[in-house]
Amino acid sequence: MIRSNRARHLFPAVTLALALATQAHAASHPSGWGLLNMTQGVTEISRRIYDLHMLIFWVCVAIAAVVFGAMIWSIINYRKSQGAVADTTLVHNTRVEIIWTAVPVVILIAMAVPAARTLVDIEDTTKTELTIKITGFQWGWNYDYLDQGVAFFSRLDRRSDEARELGSGIDPNTVEHYLLNVDHPLVVPVGTKVRLLITGADVIHAWWVPAFGVKKDAIPGFVNEAWFNIDADKPGLYRGQCAELCGRDHGFMPIVVDARPREEFQKWLKSTAAEQKQAAAPGGTPPSAAAPSAPVASNAPNS
Amino acid sequence: MAEHHAHAVHADHDDHDHKPQGWRRWVFATNHKDIGTMYLVFACTMFFIGGAMAMVIRLELFKPGMQFVDPQLFNSMTTMHALIMIFGAVMPAWTGLANWMVPMQVGAPDMALPRLNNFSFWILPFAFTLLLGTLFVPGGAPAGGWTMYPPLMLQNGACFPMVIFAIHMMGASSILGAINVVVTILNMRAPGMTLLRMPLFVWTWLITAYLLIAVMPVLAGAVTMLLTDHFFGTTFFTAAGGGDPVMFQHIFWFFGHPEVYILILPAFGIVSEIIPTFSRKPLFGYEAMVYATASIAFLSFIVWAHHMFTVGMPLAAQLFFMLSTMLIAIPTGVKVFNWTATMWKGSLSFEPPMLFALAFLFLFSLGGFSGLMLAIVPADYQYQDTYFVVAHFHYVLVPGAIFAIMGGVYYWLPKWVGRMYDMRLAKWHFWLSAIFVNVLFFPQHFLGLAGMPRRIPDYAVQFTDWNMVSSIGGFGFGLSQLLFPYLIWKCVRSGVPVLGNKPWEGAHGLEWELPSPAPYHSWQTPPSEAVIAKGAFH
Secondary structure (H helix, E strand, O other): OHHHHHHHHHHHHHHHHHHHHHHHHHHOOOOHHHOOOOOOOOEHHHHHHHHHHHHHHHHHHHHHHHHHHHHHHHHHHOEHHHOOOOOOOOOOOHHHHHHHHHHHHHHHHHHHHHHHHHHHHHOOOOOOOEEEEEEEEOOEEEEEEOOOOEEEEEOEOHHHHHHOOOOOOOOHHHOOOOOOOEOOOEEEEOOOOEEEEEEEOOOOEEEEEHHHOEEEEEOOOOOEEEEEOEOOOOOEEEEEEEOOOOOOOHHHOEEEEEEEOHHHHHHHHHHHHHHHHHHHOOOOOOHHHOOOOOOOOOOOOOO | OHHHHHHHHHHHHOOOOOOOOOHHHHHOOOOHHHHHHHHHHHHHHHHHHHHHHHHHHHHHOOOOOOOOOOHHHHHHHHHHHHHHHHHHHHHHHHHHHHHHHHHHHHOOOOOOOHHHHHHHHHHHHHHHHHHHHHHHOOOOOOOOOOOOOOOHHHHOOOHHHHHHHHHHHHHHHHHHHHHHHHHHHHHOOOOOOOHHHOOHHHHHHHHHHHHHHHHHHHHHHHHHHHHHHHHOOOOOOOHHHOOOHHHHHHHHHHHHHHHHHHHHHHHHHHHHHHHHHHHOOOOOOHHHHHHHHHHHHHHOOOOHHHHHHHHOOOHHHHHHHHHHHHHOHHHHHHHHHHHHHHHOOOOEOOOHHHHHHHHHHHHHHHHHHHHHHHHOHHHHHHHOOEHHHHHHHHHHHHHHHHHHHHHHHHHHHHHHHOEEOOHHHHHHHHHHHHHHHHHHHHHHHHHHHOOOEOOOOOOOHHHHHHHHHHHHHHHHHHHHOOHHHHHHHHHHHHOEEOOOOOOOOOOOOHHHHOOOOOOOOOOOOOOOHHHHHHHOOO
């Protein structure tokens, strides 16, 4: 019968396509069609999250192979059109039922243990060296380096902002890092455990940078804690977006983190603090308008 | 007395078609089949309205840049699409199917509470007129997501009280419908139709009805608190006044997770009817199926916070909700294994209901796998609020709930109207739906994993390719669905009459002991125990 033949060919075809797609992903730099999987990121935690993700993915693939295999086997071999006669006595089998209840329990425990371990480590916010308070607002972010005298706003960059207007006539493909670029990125040191205190000014937002494996809601009246520690050998620009619907321009409040070597960061922090102090002094420009000296480099790696 | 007497005499010879004619038949309907039909027509209408909104979403997301709608309208589209599909399409479709099938399957003449039945249906057109009316008020339709999180929800304009009142009405309708189902199943079963002889569709609906009665008032409470926060100066969810915006999320998801099972449990029931019929074999592990359904329903009350892992909960709470969520995989797995075992050593044929049930089996399982992945808290930090989640819940709701509804309609339609539909066209409908639904939703897994957040009207250019594929799938899926009402219309008007009680040779159950089309008052005299025993799985 035509339809069951089709059903038989459909699943292997999908599997094959997926396998090919995954290979293509491994071979080339991820962009467009190759963007298929979670990033491994640049922190130990993000890599452990990636490993957990792949572990459970393969467990699911294995279970799917067995269960879908049994379904496909039945569809192929027990067709009435091929003269199959139903075994109507096969309605219950205690032993089999115990097995297919118990085996998943074991699999679940095997997955829960590494997941719980990782979670415990993610929740360990002790021994941090630098604290940054992040406030989400409609629609952008405020970064406040606590006790360092540095604070500034970070919003969607001008180019993206012009291009994203309805009927702007600007092709987004001509805009560098369209919707993923900001005026003032968050500058942080690599190889440092940076603590984030995250809150919201008006509605709930969520601060998410996939490369760090950090996503935390920014809730008015709450201060949430998170942290990251970027590999010392991986300075660069890392991008993310608000991940909680926060109104009209929710899609237009990106996050850019400029990770610098420790000494460079210290230099930046000092000079920016000095600038902001000067700007705040009588006669100076108000601090919110003062740009930190970080240029929005667009040719950096990892961007 | 005289009137009663006259009616009784009348009933003696001919009351099979005793019903008011014209519009009165529908407005004053008390017959379970008429009300069921109205529910199904209503659900189908809402399915296309909600679907049109999805088309707007996919159109805007076809390529980067804003081409068609303002971001605010885009947010309204995602919000309204969800509200309409959940409360307007899937839930009324289930109630419609329950109305049609529960009395027939338990050996009753009608639902237990016919006037309540009328009332619970007729609330819906008013509720949805109000909800759809928000599209035309200043400030537009609600745009804060169907989850209605404050403080964002409180920023809505004139639509705000309309949405709240519409939800109150939908909730009232659902509760009344659920009470009717419970009362019918517990009181109207024919003698000999013991609980463990009931068809799985009746079982899953009984459990669903209890879930509805338990959680719809919770939703009503949550939105009422939003209402008083907005208009009467309370601060339930406003931190500045001592309230707690996260409390709303806890209350909402305490409703929201059982709601997910309200949408899917009757689908389990339908699939458990269809697969045995077309495998020509009794359902494997009938009792295990019943207990698994009950376990899933129980667990649904203790997993709610897995929808909000990024909200900042204590470690212990996160571990608890991760483990309780993973537990759901066990009864759900039992169900999938039982369906597979039902096909094992069967004698399978692939009529449209079976095709939809098989697609359900594969694609719902896929949604189950991504659900398991989402339960892993650290990984969820990366998945939360991305297209991965969108892909997950559409896999369980579209090829899950919607395919089961369509399979159910293709299964029972010949019984309802006494005619067979165009089998070839129905297979076209199936294959187009099954292929396009994957083109539509499978790439969304990639998009989510690659970092595209959900509920955004525009995106960075590297997400273009898969969004285009997804949009093409969306348009294809949307257009294919037009075949469905056309097929039904054609069947009702000019389908080939069905000979005998059973259009499907492998079908078991009381509904198949009735003539086709089924009489207006289903079982006027209860079926004999022998007939009941013949239909039951054991």
